[in-house]
Amino acid sequence: MGVKKRISGCVATANAVKLADVEVICSFPIRPYTGIMSELARMVADGELDAEFVHGEGEHGQLSVVYGASAAGARAFTGSAGVGVTYAMELYSPISGERLPLQMAIADRTLDPPGDFGSEHTDALCLRDQGWIQGWAATPQEALDLTLLYYRIGEDPRVLLPQYACQDGYFVSHIFGDVEIPDVAQVKEFLPPYKNHHVLDPRNPQIMGAQMEPAMGPGMQYQRYQAVESARQVIEEAHDEFGRIFGRKYAPWVEEYMTDDAEIAIFMQGGHSETCKTVVKRLRNLGEKVGMVRLRTFRPFPTQHVREALAKFKAVGVVDNSANFGISGGAGVLLTEARTALYGLGDKVKTLGFVAGLGGEMITHEEFHKMFGKLKEVAKTGKTGKENFWLPFEL
Amino acid sequence: MSVQVKDVPFAGTVPSPKTENEGMITGSWRTRRPILDKDKCTDCRMCWISCPDSSINLTNGSVSFNLKYCKGCGICNEICPVGAISLVPELDFEE
Numbered sequence: 001m002g003v004k005k006r007i008s009g010c011v012a013t014a015n016a017v018k019l020a021d022v023e024v025i026c027s028f029p030i031r032p033y034t035g036i037m038s039e040l041a042r043m044v045a046d047g048e049l050d051a052e053f054v055h056g057e058g059e060h061g062q063l064s065v066v067y068g069a070s071a072a073g074a075r076a077f078t079g080s081a082g083v084g085v086t087y088a089m090e091l092y093s094p095i096s097g098e099r100l101p102l103q104m105a106i107a108d109r110t111l112d113p114p115g116d117f118g119s120e121h122t123d124a125l126c127l128r129d130q131g132w133i134q135g136w137a138a139t140p141q142e143a144l145d146l147t148l149l150y151y152r153i154g155e156d157p158r159v160l161l162p163q164y165a166c167q168d169g170y171f172v173s174h175i176f177g178d179v180e181i182p183d184v185a186q187v188k189e190f191l192p193p194y195k196n197h198h199v200l201d202p203r204n205p206q207i208m209g210a211q212m213e214p215a216m217g218p219g220m221q222y223q224r225y226q227a228v229e230s231a232r233q234v235i236e237e238a239h240d241e242f243g244r245i246f247g248r249k250y251a252p253w254v255e256e257y258m259t260d261d262a263e264i265a266i267f268m269q270g271g272h273s274e275t276c277k278t279v280v281k282r283l284r285n286l287g288e289k290v291g292m293v294r295l296r297t298f299r300p301f302p303t304q305h306v307r308e309a310l311a312k313f314k315a316v317g318v319v320d321n322s323a324n325f326g327i328s329g330g331a332g333v334l335l336t337e338a339r340t341a342l343y344g345l346g347d348k349v350k351t352l353g354f355v356a357g358l359g360g361e362m363i364t365h366e367e368f369h370k371m372f373g374k375l376k377e378v379a380k381t382g383k384t385g386k387e388n389f390w391l392p393f394e395l
Numbered sequence: 396m397s398v399q400v401k402d403v404p405f406a407g408t409v410p411s412p413k414t415e416n417e418g419m420i421t422g423s424w425r426t427r428r429p430i431l432d433k434d435k436c437t438d439c440r441m442c443w444i445s446c447p448d449s450s451i452n453l454t455n456g457s458v459s460f461n462l463k464y465c466k467g468c469g470i471c472n473e474i475c476p477v478g479a480i481s482l483v484p485e486l487d488f489e490e
Contacts, residue, residue, distance in 0.1 A: 097406065097407065098406045098407065098408070099405070099406040160406075197405075198405065198406060198408040204410075205410070205411030206408055206409065206410055206411055207408070207409050207410075207411055207412070208406070208407070208408050209407060210407060210408075210409055212407060213418075215396060215397055215398050216398050216403050216407075217397075218397040218398075219397060219398050219399065219400040219402070219403030220403055220407055222400050223400060223403060223405070223406070
């Protein structure tokens, strides 16, 4: 069995990369994700990990390096945060289109309202429709587990897609948690070696990413659509296997917390859900029928599972930790996705959008109490007035 | 008309071509034609290495242009260390 250590989300991720026996790593510094790369650089320097460690000349270069490495048949890893993530934007679509299952860790950071460097999901959410597997870890332990899970899911021959393993900057990446680091034999059982059926090899020359005529375009996109859809079954299988081998059972799509007989609930993803849980527990102790639903896999989006999970509540507050200006509903991406999932249920479940924790601010207990207060009011009266709230200014 | 999904190569990956592609003849794009001065040419092959469209053939150590695909980009003219390749407007030729 593994060992238990008190480490940060960054160090937990680095440990998972080491356990996955990654062959090529490409770094470029930007906080808060940098903590992952400094730990990996140390592991390589100290001889703990035998990997090619390449320092990119920027994030666009970083993604280009792992793109080539994965095409050459190596298990590859990179990562970034904030504007670093968006600087590499050009590469994301061709990497998934060419079906190269490399992994990118993202420890969130704002997209620079001048000079801010706090955590915000806005960076990674900009990438949401690029054909990658994507989801958020809420604890350092989950950051480690997500890295292993995503390599397994992405490299499955039925999927062959790259993955964004996301964690909140600071709130997960720099928070210390008790993390069980599994042993190599367990990981070997869970994660078979990376084998792609199209690999760059001078003995069998191939053209990858060739220019093609527009008539090929629809078929290419449909292939990728099918890959994302077939990932759904693989995600469920991988979570089952993970639970069996490592003993940690995660719900693949949504984690429900104290939702039995709950009338109102918060729906959210990422590390702030840990704060939300303590508020839910406190309110339960006071006799309030409240709960929380945490989204674990964001792409592919589990429309059915979210609908089933949220349909039982009278009112749901969707917490968006992202700035999405001008979006329908006036809150964030999660509110629009949740409302789409609930479409067809009519007005049965009232939904409110809460934009919170922007710029790297805490979403405080007080703020969660205010959200639940608002939801309680809506559930009681059956009426909503204003449906979107930017915290702390509007609630 | 869209190509059927089963006929689209997986991930767009195709074997390296071994014959000329008759479906994409790019020589008609050209406005300037490369002309080689064989007296100046030293057979250094810099143009052959640098041509982005593999439109320079190497036969018995000597270079010649494949005008069926040459787009007339002029990189060979830029790269030639002895000025052996000139670019002549296509309109100066009968055909």
